[in-house]
Amino acid sequence: MKILITGICGFVGSSLAAWFRQQPGVDRIVGLDSLLRPGSERNVEVLRRAGIDVIRGDVRCATDFEALPRVDWVIDAAANPCVLAGLSDVSGSRQLLEHNLLGSINVLEFCRRHGAGFVLLSTSRVYSISALAGLPLIVQDGAFVLDEGRHLPEGVSSLGVNEGFPTAAPISLYGSTKLASEVLALEYGSAFGFPVWIDRCGVMAGAGQFGTAGQGIFSYWIHAYAARKSLQYIGFDGQGHQSRDALHPLDLATLLWKQMNYQGVPPTRLFTVGGGGVMSLNQLSAWCAKRLGEHAVAINAIPRPYDIPWLALDSSLSESTFDWKKTKTIDFILNEILDHARQYPDWLDLAGGAIRGGA
Numbered sequence: 001m002k003i004l005i006t007g008i009c010g011f012v013g014s015s016l017a018a019w020f021r022q023q024p025g026v027d028r029i030v031g032l033d034s035l036l037r038p039g040s041e042r043n044v045e046v047l048r049r050a051g052i053d054v055i056r057g058d059v060r061c062a063t064d065f066e067a068l069p070r071v072d073w074v075i076d077a078a079a080n081p082c083v084l085a086g087l088s089d090v091s092g093s094r095q096l097l098e099h100n101l102l103g104s105i106n107v108l109e110f111c112r113r114h115g116a117g118f119v120l121l122s123t124s125r126v127y128s129i130s131a132l133a134g135l136p137l138i139v140q141d142g143a144f145v146l147d148e149g150r151h152l153p154e155g156v157s158s159l160g161v162n163e164g165f166p167t168a169a170p171i172s173l174y175g176s177t178k179l180a181s182e183v184l185a186l187e188y189g190s191a192f193g194f195p196v197w198i199d200r201c202g203v204m205a206g207a208g209q210f211g212t213a214g215q216g217i218f219s220y221w222i223h224a225y226a227a228r229k230s231l232q233y234i235g236f237d238g239q240g241h242q243s244r245d246a247l248h249p250l251d252l253a254t255l256l257w258k259q260m261n262y263q264g265v266p267p268t269r270l271f272t273v274g275g276g277g278v279m280s281l282n283q284l285s286a287w288c289a290k291r292l293g294e295h296a297v298a299i300n301a302i303p304r305p306y307d308i309p310w311l312a313l314d315s316s317l318s319e320s321t322f323d324w325k326k327t328k329t330i331d332f333i334l335n336e337i338l339d340h341a342r343q344y345p346d347w348l349d350l351a352g353g354a355i356r357g358g359a
């Protein structure tokens with residue numbers, strides 16, 4: 001099997017590439033990356049040493065695909081992945097659309113030309129912000145949790161938000177680029193007869209992630225805590241009760257592998273994929289304090305655009321369809337990040353900058 005990964009030098013793309021390289025029957029992995037993300041350049045040599053071809057190119061540019069070899073599958077992991085993307089002059093709305101939507105269209109055209117399968121790394125941010133904000137929640141042990149004693153709307157259960165949850169706008173500009181890419185992917189797959197899988201991933205986390213306050217929060221928090229950088233609980237009364245689950249990229253890799261090798265007619269092509277545990281920022285600070293000592297977190301009760309109090313994803317459809325199981329618990333993920341933070345105390349300075357504009 002030959003695989004192309006766009007955004008291969010990013011956190012998820014590089015982790016997937018390294019794992020796929022080890023799988024029997026994978027004879028070539030090629031990656032395309034513009035190295036837009038600060039820190040992504042660090043992965044070029046690491047991937048090349050692992051026998052992976054890394055080509056510098058931009059998914060916005062159709063001709064950058066002309067030199068790429070024919071492959072069996074493309075994993076589309078190139079994007080500006082920040083929920084606040086598109087709101088500032090540094091990373092404006094049109095540029096976001098070009099990276100995330102035009103980029104995916106160019107990948108789909110490539111798949112059409114070569115009959116390659118397409119995997120879209122979509123996001124839980126396709127779900128309606130007002131519907132998420134309206135979920136019945138209570139505070140328990142310093143975290144928002146779902147109030148299961150009250151009526152839960154369609155698409156959410158004690159297991160989390162599932163594929164049936166509403167996607168009505170507003171969902172963030174970022175989320176809308178992914179939702180539009182999902183529709184186009186399903187349409188291209190159906191019109192041109194190539195397989196498509198869409199995975200709406202929740203928060204991804206693990207060692208080597210280029211975390212910022214706006215994206216990659218688990219990594220950012222632990223690195224910032226360890227380096228005694230300033231941290232803030234933003235919005236929700238400044239208590240840090242906002243909670244998320246965390247998915248490790250190697251758990252995603254085993255799911256994608258099952259999808260790319262799937263034989264038969266699946267019940268759907270679209271899945272929500274969440275992690276193995278839910279934690280609030282408040283709980284994350286307590287976790288850090290036990291291992292790194294106390295470090296004060298400031299309170300900033302002013303809400304952040306597009307923020308939501310609670311989000312955990314129900315992966316049961318992926319689990320039953322592909323006989324897939326997550327193996328990385330949230331504790332495993334946090335410890336992995338902590339080890340990395342100890343090894344690279346200046347990681348946030350090296351890699352944590354905002355996505356560069358232009359280029």
Ligand SMILES: NC(=O)c1ccc[n+]([C@@H]2O[C@H](COP(=O)([O-])OP(=O)(O)OC[C@H]3O[C@@H](n4cnc5c(N)ncnc54)[C@H](O)[C@@H]3O)[C@@H](O)[C@H]2O)c1
Nearest residue numbers: 007009010011012034035036037040058059078079081204
């Ligand atoms: N990290 C998460 O929590 C998360 C959650 C859900 C979905 N996703 C999706 O997973 C994918 C990978 O995310 P990540 O966390 O690895 O992000 P990342 O920023 O670490 O990696 C993205 C990579 O894409 C590259 N890139 C960006 N624009 C490009 C362009 N126009 N052409 C070529 N390369 C370009 C960047 O240089 C970077 O190496 C994204 O599509 C993201 O939307 C991520």
